[in-house]
């Protein structure tokens with residue numbers, strides 16, 4: 001049912017689709033303006049064609065050429081060190097379990113560090129994931145132990161045992177809590193007395209709205225995020241906020257979470273993501 | 280009280296002083312600003328549409344007041360409409376006439392249910408009640424242990440006949456529906472007067488788990504089913520709220536993680552599409568970080584005022 005011109009209804013529909021995917025007003029308006037310009041220049045008349053253009057523009061924004069690989073190899077005679085950070089309840093601990101599972105399947109030796117010493121049963125939860133995928137967990141027996149010390153011990157053990165990857169779980173924290181963000185910065189600094197941190201993964205829940213951009217900004221300032229894991233994409237949320245995050249901060253989405261099981265993890269696929277955003 | 284959005288609106292009304300009534304053209308610019316403010320606060324698109332239409336209608340009929348400039352006047356209208364949808368006055372928890380009052384918690388993964396269970400337990404205990412926590416999340420690793428620790432911190436016992444998934448017990452044993460039913464019987468026998476049932480997180484689209492939640496509800500016949508929702512959620516709030524409304528038919532909403540800097544437009548989305556009141560706000564990770572929900576404060580927060 002193609003119309004012979006692109007009327008306001010078509011533009012409104014496109015705008016709504018983007019807003020509903022949590023893309024945010026600014027990127028949405030910018031995209032729609034760009035499209036309007038293109039439609040004028042190219043003289044398009046078919047709404048289907050405009051949708052195709054929209055996909056092209058979105059794909060360009062999401063940038064399929066970005067390097068999305070994980071720094072997961074031993075180098076300079078030491079393990080790769082990964083830290084996993086983010087606000088409360090987004091899926092950090094679960095993601096560590098899933099990533100460890102992938103690494104184990106690649107025949108890598110992995111060690112987990114339970115530097116969430118705050119939340120009830122957080123260390124046990126990580127150790128359960130470790131047991132599930134067959135990797136050991138370094139944790140403290142003391143409730144409320146210093147998270148930086150636990151992280152340090154884990155990295156030290158990883159170096160001594162010559163493992164391939166050490167993954168450090170951290171407590172969930174809201175980015176507006178200055179004290180907790182300072183604590184996170186300290187964990188990283190203390191670990192870096194032993195070895196540079198190779199990968200800082202920010203876990204972002206796909207249901208998150210516009211606050212996701214703040215999360216990415218502040219966590220990047222404090223611990224220099226190197227990649228994003230977009231979790232809970234198995235639900236109805238689209239995770240469109242990562243478009244603004246990638247654009248403003250240049251931090252690529254590396255992995256997506258697709259469920260609660262150990263195998264529910266996949267590499268980020270730009271085309272698939274864009275298709276899902278607007279379908 | 281009125282800055283930011285109000286300032287922007289005042290600017291769109293610069294040439295308006297002295298006119299008797301707001302005209303369609305005057306109001307259109309304003310409505311655009313309001314729409315933008317609400318979308319930036321994560322209020323869901325269909326809710327924004329309905330809301331701005333209602334505001335427009337009210338503003339069009341309004342006499343220009345002497346005391347306020349037109350921008351402030353429209354913001355006042357917006358604020359009032361927001362407070363109305365958000366629930367005006369807060370409702371209190373419905374208590375059972377006989378036997379224990381049963382409260383079930385439900386929501387997406389990671390929303391804050393297990394933490395809230397501890398908070399409610401502590402709150403009721405401090406009021407002289409004798410609560411019992413019931414551990415029905417047998418699926419998320421160490422969820423039972425997490426609830427037990429929260430119970431300990433609150434000084435409230437936990438009914439947990441099954442350990443759930445943990446490093447010693449790889450596979451979930453036990454049936455959450457049975458645990459819920461037996462938990463309530465236990466409370467009745469041992470004369471606890473409030474039962475708080477923690478359940479596993481689930482997605483709106485997960486038909487199987489949604490049915491399990493419904494089965495738990497039917498097994499325990501709770502006075503209250505609280506839908507716990509993260510204040511940071513974006514447009515998906517509508518899908519999720521409707522799915523839980525249909526799935527477990529919740530009686531009230533608890534907005535969690537309000538100690539963050541999210542504007543929290545989800546509160547408006549959920550209240551608007553379900554008609555259910557937001558009853559409490561969760562405002563931190565500690566068991567005392569819990570308060571009655573204030574619609575007026577929420578309205579200001581959504582409008583960034």
Ligand SMILES: Nc1nc2c(ncn2[C@@H]2O[C@H](COP(=O)(O)OP(=O)(O)OP(=O)(O)O)[C@@H](O)[C@H]2O)c(=O)[nH]1
Nearest residue numbers: 088089090091092093094172232257258259388389
């Ligand atoms: N549906 C779905 N659920 C997920 C996914 N990832 C994690 N979860 C669930 O989300 C909840 C929170 O996950 P956690 O791994 O504990 O999150 P966290 O970020 O470590 O939480 P805190 O440490 O408390 O801040 C759990 O119920 C997980 O099973 C996902 O990709 N999809």
Ligand SMILES: Nc1nc2c(ncn2[C@@H]2O[C@H](COP(=O)(O)OP(=O)(O)OP(=O)(O)O)[C@@H](O)[C@H]2O)c(=O)[nH]1
Nearest residue numbers: 088089388389390391392393394480536561562563
């Ligand atoms: N800052 C803050 N954190 C909260 C609040 N409520 C819960 N949390 C944190 O959010 C994370 C998830 O909370 P849980 O209580 O485990 O959430 P849940 O809904 O039981 O999660 P699942 O059982 O995995 O579905 C934990 O890190 C909590 O400490 C809150 O109001 N503010």
Ligand SMILES: [K+]
Nearest residue numbers: 089205389509
């Ligand atoms: K969440």
Ligand SMILES: [Mg+2]
Nearest residue numbers: 092093116122
């Ligand atoms: Mg965790």
Ligand SMILES: [Mg+2]
Nearest residue numbers: 392393416422
């Ligand atoms: Mg829980």
